[in-house]
Amino acid sequence: xxxxxxxxxxxxxxxxxxxxxxxxxxxxxxxxxxxxxxxxxxxxxxxxxxxxxxxxxxxxxxxxxxxxxxxxxxxxxxxxxxxxxxxxxxxxxxxxxxxxxxxxxxxxxxxxxxxxxxxxxxxxxxxxxxxxxxxxxxxxxxxxxxxxxxxxxxxxxxxxxxxxxxxxxxxxxxxxxxxxxxxxxxxxxxxxxxxxxxxxxxxxxxxxxxxxxxxxxxxxxxxxxxxxxxxxxxxxxxxxxxxxxxxxxxxxxxxxxxxxxxxxxxxxxxxxxxxxxxxxxxxxxxxxxxxxxxxxxxxxxxxxxxxxxxxxxxxxxxxxxxxxxxxxxxxxxxxxxxxxxxxxxxxxxxxxxxxxxxxxxxxxxxxxxxxxxxxxxxxxxxxxxxxxxxxxxxxxxxxxxxxxxxxxxxxxxxxxxxxxxxxxxxxxxxxxxxxxxxxxxxxxxxxxxxxxxxxxxxxxxxxxxxxxxxxxxxxxxxxxxxxxxxxxxxxxxxxxxxxxxxxxxxxxxxxxxxxx
Numbered sequence: 001x002x003x004x005x006x007x008x009x010x011x012x013x014x015x016x017x018x019x020x021x022x023x024x025x026x027x028x029x030x031x032x033x034x035x036x037x038x039x040x041x042x043x044x045x046x047x048x049x050x051x052x053x054x055x056x057x058x059x060x061x062x063x064x065x066x067x068x069x070x071x072x073x074x075x076x077x078x079x080x081x082x083x084x085x086x087x088x089x090x091x092x093x094x095x096x097x098x099x100x101x102x103x104x105x106x107x108x109x110x111x112x113x114x115x116x117x118x119x120x121x122x123x124x125x126x127x128x129x130x131x132x133x134x135x136x137x138x139x140x141x142x143x144x145x146x147x148x149x150x151x152x153x154x155x156x157x158x159x160x161x162x163x164x165x166x167x168x169x170x171x172x173x174x175x176x177x178x179x180x181x182x183x184x185x186x187x188x189x190x191x192x193x194x195x196x197x198x199x200x201x202x203x204x205x206x207x208x209x210x211x212x213x214x215x216x217x218x219x220x221x222x223x224x225x226x227x228x229x230x231x232x233x234x235x236x237x238x239x240x241x242x243x244x245x246x247x248x249x250x251x252x253x254x255x256x257x258x259x260x261x262x263x264x265x266x267x268x269x270x271x272x273x274x275x276x277x278x279x280x281x282x283x284x285x286x287x288x289x290x291x292x293x294x295x296x297x298x299x300x301x302x303x304x305x306x307x308x309x310x311x312x313x314x315x316x317x318x319x320x321x322x323x324x325x326x327x328x329x330x331x332x333x334x335x336x337x338x339x340x341x342x343x344x345x346x347x348x349x350x351x352x353x354x355x356x357x358x359x360x361x362x363x364x365x366x367x368x369x370x371x372x373x374x375x376x377x378x379x380x381x382x383x384x385x386x387x388x389x390x391x392x393x394x395x396x397x398x399x400x401x402x403x404x405x406x407x408x409x410x411x412x413x414x415x416x417x418x419x420x421x422x423x424x425x426x427x428x429x430x431x432x433x434x435x436x437x438x439x440x441x442x443x444x445x446x447x448x449x450x451x452x453x454x455x456x457x458x459x460x461x462x463x464x465x466x467x468x469x470x471x472x473x474x475x476x477x478x479x480x481x482x483x484x485x486x487x488x489x490x491x492x493x494x495x496x497x498x499x500x501x502x503x504x505x506x507x508x509x510x511x512x513x514x515x516x
Contacts, residue, residue, distance in 0.1 A: 039066045076423050082441045082455070083425040085236075085266050085296040089446040094349040098301070098342035106145075106341040109330050115341045116330075118348045119145050125351055127308045129272050130264075130281040130290050141282070142315065143308035144333060145294075145344050149265035150189035151335050152291035152307035156261045157193040159289065159309065160228040162316045163259075173224075181221045182230035183213035185237050185430040187265070190230060199227060205432035211238045211385070215246035219254065228259045228288075233280050234267030237429060237440070238386045239393030241267060241280065248284040259288040259314065266393055268292030268306075269299070273360040274367055274390040288314040294347045297363065297393075299354075299445060304343035362445055366394035369452055370443045374398070376456045380463065385438055394443040399436065407471040410437045415481055416462035422455060 039045065044063050049071060078088040090098075101115070109116040123143040128134065132141035146152040161178050168175035179200035182190055194201045202221045204213045218229055229251075231244040244262060251258055262280060264271070269292060271278055281287060287310070294304035309315045321332045354362070371388045374396045378384055381404060386397040400406050400413070414426040429436040441455070466474065 039063050077421060079446055079451075080421045081423040082447070083423045085293070085442050085444070086302050087295055087299050088444060090299070090301055090346065090350075091353075094346055094353070097349055098346045101342040101345050102340060104341040106339050106344060107332075107337055112341065115345065119344050122344065122347050122351065123306065123308065126268075126292065126306050127282075130268070130308060132282045132308060132310060139311040139313075141308055141310055142312060143306060145347075146291075146305040146307060146334065147303055147336065147339060148295065148305040149187075149263070149291050149293040150192070150305070152293075152305045153189050153261075153263060153265075154193050154196070154335055155307050155333060156289045156291055157190075157199065157227075158197055159315050159319060160259055160261060161197055161199055162319055163314060164225075164227040166316060177225050178227045179223070179225050180227055180230065181218050183218075183232060183235070183242065183430075184432065185211060185235050186230060186232065186263070187236055190263070200225075202226075203431075206430040208433050208436060211235065211429065211433065212240045212242045213247075215243050215250055218247055219250040219256065219258075222251075222256055222258050226258055228261050231260055231262050231280075232267075233262055233264040233271055234393040236266070237427075237438070238397040239266070239395040240387050241271065241275075241278065241392055244280040244287065245284060248286045251286050258286065260284070260286045262287055262290045264290050265293040265305070266296050269294075269297040269359065270363050270366075270393055273356070273363045282310055294343065298347060299350045299359075299362070300343055300346040302343075303340070304347055363394070364390075366443045366445065366447075369447060369449055370394040370396055372449065373441060373443065373452050373456065376452075377459070380456075380460060386440075395440060396443070397438050397440045399438040406466075408466045408469075408474050410439045412466055412474055412478060413459070413462050414439060415478070416465060417458060420458045420462075422458060424455075 039062060042060075042063055044059060044067065049067060081088070104112050104115060106112070106115060106119075122145065127141040127143055133139045134141065144155075146155065157180065160180075164178060165175045177200065178198070179202050180194055181202045181204065184203040184205045191201065193199070204217045204221065206212075212235060213231060222229065229247060231242045231247055233241050233244070235242070244260065247260060251260075264280075268290065271280060281290060289307060289309045291305060291307045292298065294300045294306060295302045298304070298306075315333065319333055323330055323332055351359075367390045370386075374384050374386070374388050377396060377398050381401055382398040383401050384396065384398050386392055386395055399410055410426040414424050417424045424439055424441055426437060426439045429438060443452075
């Protein structure tokens with residue numbers, strides 16, 4: 001997900017200085033004999049990095065590299081970013097493979113046929129991991145790589161909608177009011193898919209005690225215009241697995257022909273190895289499509305997702321384009337065209353390098369570390385909101401105990417951890433859950449027991465500091481952080497025209513989206 005940015009006006013660009021009034025002060029440029037060949041002795045070190053318009057002249061490659069690298073040093077450290085599910089570690093050998101593949105345009109099958117074959121291998125492996133039917137040609141699973149689960153979900157929604165429309169047209173019925181059933185804790189890409197493809201959202205809302213979809217309520221929301229139900233294997237808030245089997249069984253019991261799309265963006269590479277006995281995938285009759293993010297627990301750097309359909313029956317033919325591109329015929333169902341090949345190659349490396357045994361070992365270790373962290377936080381007085389023991393994603397969602405009457409909240413704890421370099425997000429739960437606040441730590445491959453102990457020590461220190469600080473000081477510090485954050489957000493240049501929208505769950509209910 002990329003933010004929308006507004007192009008700065010010429011007047012604003014001219015007056016874009018850190019301290020007001022500095023733009024009117026003129027400074028002498030260094031003379032030629034005062035400039036050296038070193039980066040910080042060059043004239044570029046005395047100039048502002050270009051921000052609004054491409055410069056006329058060139059810059060030496062060493063200088064450009066160093067100045068941009070220095071600029072990026074203000075970013076957080078990826079390994080300490082415990083907000084994100086996205087992979088932050090890969091082996092040197094696969095990084096080399098991915099670097100070598102950077103010039104390859106994945107869509108050029110004629111020029112890079114082996115890269116296309118590698119995608120086919122990945123699709124086959126992932127489909128079998130999800131127990132897709134492979135015993136007959138008639139029900140032959142199919143899939144494709146995407147740039148992430150957002151694109152994969154868009155394709156899943158589009159195929160469900162078109163299949164529903166075709167059925168309604170064949171029956172001579174109205175097909176102008178499609179709807180889709182989902183949990184209010186869905187990732188924002190589900191809201192986007194519904195809005196972009198004009199599908200009404202029907203929500204099973206969370207409560208203060210339940211953070212996943214209610215199967216009975218979800219099935220009751222289904223009517224003749226429902227294109228499908230979304231079920232999540234690993235919600236972004238608490239990491240819980242929704243009860244896909246219960247939804248499936250209720251649909252069958254009530255003789256309702258409604259497909260299920262499983263959003264396994266985070267859990268698709270976890271559940272098969274930690275709880276292989278859990279039925280959530282193509283073992284269930286009504287599950288017709290599944291998406292998964294390769295760049296989360298698939299252990300690949302950002303930029304790859306996957307979507308698999310049970311059979312061609314659930315991917316309408318008219319959505320697939322047969323294209324002759326540079327001499328090769330290819331079937332395409334994507335929202336983009338050109339893309340790099342590196343991430344697909346990285347996914348293949350991970351699957352053959354680790355195998356099922358390697359993935360199982362990693363996911364079990366992450367689950368153990370998450371349980372260890374949860375036990376520590378519980379002893380520190382936090383309420384644990386996530387499921388342990390492999391019954392959810394390897395993460396820990398937790399909140400302060402309201403009975404203890406703290407004069408600070410989860411956001412204050414998160415701010416103190418940020419001072420130590422940790423990015424541990426605090427946010428409010430999905431709508432109708434009484435504005436519960438919580439924090440979340442995502443346990444990734446490079447989050448070892450040793451690093452976990454360091455985090456626990458810093459959380460303990462943050463609590464001690466906040467307990468010893470009076471409410472007024474905390475409130476002042478919080479207000480200061482809000483102003484600092486607001487000042488930083490202005491740099492993203494969000495146009496005023498787009499502020500204050502009321503069509504999303506955030507606009508309607510104040511929902512904050514958990515980082516994914």
